[in-house]
Amino acid sequence: MSSNNFKPLRNKVVDKAKEDILELGQELFHPGFSVDCVIFGFHENQLKVLLLKMKHIDIWALPGGFVLKEEDVEDAATRVLQSRTGLDNIFLRQFHLFGQPGRSKHDFNAELLKKRQVPFDGSHWFLQRFMTLGFYALVEYSSATPRPDNNSDACEWWDLQQVPALMQDHNQILDKALEALRLQLAYQPIGYNLLAEKFTMPELQKLYETILGKQLDRRNFQRKMLTYDILERLDERRSGVAHKAPYLYRFNQEKYQQALQQGLQGGW
């Protein structure tokens, strides 16, 4: 992220936010392009996703927005997420560009402009075709309290199994993000910021099982995880457990960061 020019851009958009961005979009934003954020929350062994309920149209959607004309796309996703949900310091990862011509619904957007009482004709920027870049992140959700912005009635965590029909193609974007998150488990470490500093192997396995949506063999999981060489086993065991209390582990920060950059040893 080029965070050097990040703050001024945010200030600029905060000023503009006093007015309606749908009216100013032509002047403000890169044309025909948006970003959408899939924020997975991990809490008590449950995988959840953060959704906004849109004002006026009463439908749930992923937090999304537009890219300022001089803004880095990665910075835009962070800004959009922060301004729409109040969540900050989340590492977002782009995973797919959705570029089918049919994905922007002209009539749907025209309806929204009417309800927002924005004057427009057929050439209005908001009615053009939009490509959207999908970003995802996995966060320990209790660490962040989402709040809706002034275009939303609600900002809530939903169980993945209970997600309703979302705006436009947002269900497909969500599915694709989950796919990307699962693939990530195959070549990069995960878990830092999601687990306590010290955790047991069964707790780490539960995180993987929750994301993958399937049970894993205990022995294979431990063997594989240890070959990745990102864990330090401590000379402590989880207390308050019956006999055979499991050992506690923590991530070796240096090796964890290295594996994020270069992929897991377990790869090749």
Next chain:
Amino acid sequence: MSSNNFKPLRNKVVDKAKEDILELGQELFHPGFSVDCVIFGFHENQLKVLLLKMKHIDIWALPGGFVLKEEDVEDAATRVLQSRTGLDNIFLRQFHLFGQPGRSKHDFNAELLKKRQVPFDGSHWFLQRFMTLGFYALVEYSSATPRPDNNSDACEWWDLQQVPALMQDHNQILDKALEALRLQLAYQPIGYNLLAEKFTMPELQKLYETILGKQLDRRNFQRKMLTYDILERLDERRSGVAHKAPYLYRFNQEKYQQALQQGLQGGW
């Protein structure tokens, strides 16, 4: 890919190609957006990349182009690659959107317009900020004969180690594509269409070593590859070799395709 509306779009752009797209871009293309293709060629254990030498500016670049207003982005990449290099039936995979505001060089593009004798003012579409979506593919290069289009003087395979300074940020796009290709080895099978139908384990290992740019342990490679369960060992050995001729293998198509979809068993 939505190949249903693919052919008509290609015909349309072929008609337009008679005129200069730089003049018609405003009307033809999605604004501020391009695609660039990194085509890796594998041949005789060498990894190469396909580059075009641009007319008028005498500089090498990745094959790239623009997305028609009603065209699917994935189709656009395939069309661009086909029309610029003559290469067809290549499975392209999008890997990253390059969206830094500084990546489009206004002066460079203005110079190009002058040299192409395109009338323009400061609002010309080609002078605006462009985001570009990077695609990559890995092909057996002897199976395809690239030919330059009418905007290029040459279309050639370059050894990865010898790639010159490329147009704009194309060297960074190439580096990022190589990174993506290497990560892909960690979670998806590779090799079909790159190796003969029947191959030995050492030949498959050589492909991996070439892409990763490092030596791999023979025993570990074989063990890991077999746990992926995508190979069939044949009752034949490579003939014309001294004693201990290696067994021949081939990919099990069904399992190979499944692994492409769901990731390798070796993952989790």
